[in-house]
Amino acid sequence: MASRARPSRTAALWMILGEWRAHPVRVATAALAIAVGVALGFAVHLVNASALNEFSHALSTVNGDADLQVRSRSPLGFDEALYPRAARAAGVAAASPVVELPASAEAVGDLTLIGLDVLRAASVTPALLGPAAAADPFDAEAVALSPAALEATGARVGDTITLAAAGRVARFRVAGMLPGAGEGRRLAVVDIAAAQWRFGQLGRLQRIDLRLAPGADPQAVRTAAAAILPPDAEIVSAAGQTRRSDALSRAYRVNLEMLGLVALLTGAFLVYSAQSLSVARRRPQFALLRVLGAPRRALLAQVMAEALIVGLAGALCGLALGLGLAWAALSLLGGDLGGGYFGGRPALVFAPAAAGVFLALGLAAALLGSLLPARSAARAQPAVALKSAGDGAEAGGGRLGWTAPALLAAGAAAAFAPAVGGVSVFGYLSIALLLGGGVAAMPWLARRILGPLQGRAARFPPVDLALKRLWGAPSQAALALCGIVASTSLMIAMAVMVTSFRGSVEDWLDQILPDDLYLRVEGGGGFDAGVQARLAAAPGVAAIRFRRLTPLSLAADKPPVALLAGDIDSAGSTLPLIGKPRPVGPGATPVWVSEPAAWIYRWRPGDRIVLPLGPGGRSPVVVAGIWRDYARQQGALAMRAADYQRLTGDALRTEAAIVLQPGADPRATGARLRALLPPAIAGRTTVGAPRKIRAAALRIFDRSFAVTYLLEAIAILVGLAGAAAAFAAQTLARTREFGMLRHVGVRRGQVAVMLAAEGALLGALGAVAGLGLGFAMSQVLIRVVNPQSFHWTMQTKAPWGLFAAVAAALVAASAGTALLAGRRALSTDAVRAVREDW
Structure with missing residues (x-):
């Protein structure tokens, strides 16, 4: 037994090394996909851990040594x-x-x-x-x-x-x-x-x-x-305050970590694609090992060992890359990753336990992607596999089995589940299940899309051959499309979510910035009654509205909400209300709660709540309505300035909105207003026009989604690289097919056109599947993940121009990749290509 096992292990090692020498790009692409997913998740975790560590030090500084x-x-x-x-x-x-x-x-x-x-x-x-x-x-x-x-x-x-x-x-x-x-x-x-x-x-x-x-x-x-x-x-306690800050940023960082893990899932699909092609190509070799006495479990172990090595290499590279990305993010974006939750440039803190977890996740992704190909290698019948060229179509590849519908149904069901601990766990599970179901349905989808095209390209034999080839081998088409569909759908989902969010923020900014000028005091202090009177009487000012913004803690385990006291009419029409306002009745003090506050504290119009204001720190108020607020994730309350001053006696104001007289110059009026301020606050008061404030807010938005844009770019590049590797492997496996076509009179140029047509058709299939699947996943992000994580709702806005650009790029890139991959096969002499059939 020992003598038999040793040659078997030696043969397996030589097969692994030989396969990697023959197709290094495919192996490197699979490892790169794992590395990218691990790097993104690990980098986000390190940045957050470093920021929280810095925040904890800041708390200990301000709080001293109090227990x-x-x-x-x-x-x-x-x-x-x-x-x-x-x-x-x-x-x-x-x-x-x-x-x-x-x-x-x-x-x-x-x-x-x-x-x-x-x-x-x-x-x-x-x-x-x-x-x-x-x-x-x-x-x-x-x-x-x-x-x-x-x-x-x-x-x-x-x-x-x-x-x-x-x-x-x-x-x-x-x-x-x-x-x-x-x-x-x-x-x-x-x-x-x-x-x-x-x-x-x-x-x-x-x-x-x-x-x-x-x-x-x-x-x-x-x-x-x-x-x-x-x-x-x-x-x-200090630990409780740290948890408060942790809760404030948790949704943002968990979203980024989850997107990194979805990128890792994309890597698993690329590993699956690479391993499936590798196993199909080596079926005769596996069959020979079986004939020589190797057990099925030895073949299963060999393929899984390949995956383990690829996963280990990718995960280790990902940890190193993640460390570098975390350092770069802290240096360029700070500890908030653009989200605005932490300030400063905290020192990088390495987390060994997290490194072990992400290493394990990388290995798990590689092993998961290789499980089905390994089982296929172990179950193959030796007699049939010995004559297999490794490029035949799988029987029944165009049928829709139970796997795809089950995954899609489970993904749809998971989207309706509630959040777990404030994190949209089932929302991300829904995305993963939809992604798996969409990829599993690709053979069936390829048949359904390509079927009506059969016979329509008879006047163009190369294109007709390409159609017949893809229609007859849908499983191979699906293997080439795994990575590209997974990465494209992820990119489209994020693009639709970001476009919808940005469009909703733009509409919201137009609603909340109707005036001509805005003043705001940064840091401590504000406008007292005397300053307010001077500003209201300034030349060029037709009307001025003052507002007080102050934090208010409502629960020990939640971050403070923002209390806005300003000029609000009885119906709250000066706020961007969601739905109709509700009358509060005579003698009641109305407040309008922001959408995040309504989600967090489960408030509804008509609810009676108690605020820690006024005599004895108890002021009963009634929720008069809910308004949209994209600026404060922790929630906000709005109340009339007169009610706030009656309850607190505080006449200080921190912001002012100004309507100018007709013909007044905004810049000159702003300078006059600043000159009227006391020196202690003049240097800390910003004067801005709505256009500039709007532009600055959108810059902050784009900065907060900079990491998301990076994820989009990496996802599509990795997907295209995986598709290129799959095209190359399938093309090389079809050398005898090309030789036979040359024997029957098909010219080299026509074969090249056929390959380009195949690539273009695969790119079109990938675009259709990726756009459809990505749009479905975007609805989970918009309607499930964002409300559960950030407590914001938005209207879907599709980036049609991006859709067209992505589709065109996929078709062009796939056609070019297929053509380049076929150059080596086409260079082989037609006689030698079919010598094995003699």
Whole structure:
């Protein structure tokens, strides 16, 4: 037995090496397809892991070393009377009250102002204390800046700087630097009394940092503390805040990872195509091994071993490529991959466990793609296979078996399943099943499309021969089309989704930007009542509407929603409403919720909800309608400015929409408006026309989908490469067929025309199947994946020009590829080509 097994293994090794030497392009294409899928998924995972790691460091910098925090649900803060009750809660060893405000310094926005009780913070969050506390811990004019804040403001220790926050402006002396601040974090730490007094926060806190007693159970402390919290406060941990951010970006990164895995599925189809052609070509060799005593399982193991080696090579290359792509993405796009969820340029963090998972996925894709060809090699009858040339048509290849309908039906059913943990798992499963079903139906589809064409090209013998060849061998046509249909359908699905989304965003921007000019304050601060009056009276201004935009936390496990307070009529007609508004009744306070907010919190018009605003942090409101909002995935609420000010007493506004008087110059009016602003906010106020804002928003949209565009390009290139390899293999296997045609009088040029016609017909078949299947998959993306992941709906908009370009490119590329692949076979002498038949 051992002596028999050794020659069998040796023969198998020689067969594998010989096949790879004969067709290196086909093997390399299959490995490349696996590498691309692994690289894309792994790169997205690494970028996200690096961004979350950076975000976690940022949180630890701002939060210090606190075990738990009591945080305000809005920037308005909560009553400081909560502090002594929280400090006395069971399990709490020490508590530190904190004022935390978004601020700016010397026209530099994106700065966090922190007011600390130095004596309390020393035992809870000592990392937030700077040397300023050592000299005079209660100096109301001293500020300690982080290194990043010092660099951004250009200040030095001893200089005087201006800080703006909560609509107030105050000057401080830079007393020192914060040594514990993380790299890139802009922090300004002052005494808590100075922060409350000078920035209008008397009696208010934004958070309380807690240090637990040794041995205290964090969950028990959270439960005890939650019992004493008012409605406008919540208790959180650093891990919980990280999970919030993770939840905000999860849908975006999961979408990209899933698209990478769909690309990996495309690689599995290319492996299937390559292995099927390889097995068909080597049937006589496998039959000889069977005759010599090799068992079926040895042939099965040989083909699977080939797949394992190809998959391993592709997966390893994919991991290396993914590492490089992740580094490039972090360098060029930052940690958000263009999505806008994270800022900065985080350092690349390698994830060994994730590398192992993606390596396993690459191997699984290669093995899955080789399973059916391996079974075919093992089941072949030796007597029949010894006389097979490896290019015969499979019997019944044009029949529609149960596999394709079952996969398509399962894919359609999966599209109706709900999301799992906020992720459209079944939506992506539906895409995978539809893709598999569409590819499995290709032999049947080829027969149905080519059947009516039979006999119509009799006047053109080369074209007629090409039609008869494809109609008579639909399974071989399907093998050549596997990769091209899979990649084309994926590209079309993403193209339709992106076009529909972009078109819907353009329509939405036209609705929400009806005015002539827009002002917005970046960073902390805004327009107080005096500034609002000056802006309204400025020359050239016919009308002006102010709006307040502020975050509002409604649930501890979800990101804050955006609360928009502005001039909204009683019907909410100034908002892009979805459906009809609903009257709320006399005495009720109406709010209009965005479509994402309605999805996340399951709100419907007429629902009564409680917002953490106003006296006691409880303000009942009624949902008056749902409006479309593509800017805030985490959700938004809109309410009338008068209601907001009545509930909160906050008269500060952060945005303004301006209607100009007839004949007023927008640029000159914008300059006059900026000149009327206080210096503390003038440098941080953007003035924009609707056209420029619209263009900037679409640039951000295109940037966020840059990775998707890359996936589209890679998908079609890999598919064409796979089709080229399949054409080459099938053409070389038909050398004797070409020789026989030459013997019966067919000229070399006519054979070349026949090959070009075959390629063009295959390209047309691929275009028809890819466009149809891709459009079906796009509806799953538009109507299932996007609503479940991002909570956005949109209208389907088909890119007809792209459809035509893709179809033409596939036909031309397939015809050219088939012709180039046939040059080697056509160069063989016609007599030698059929010598085996003598």
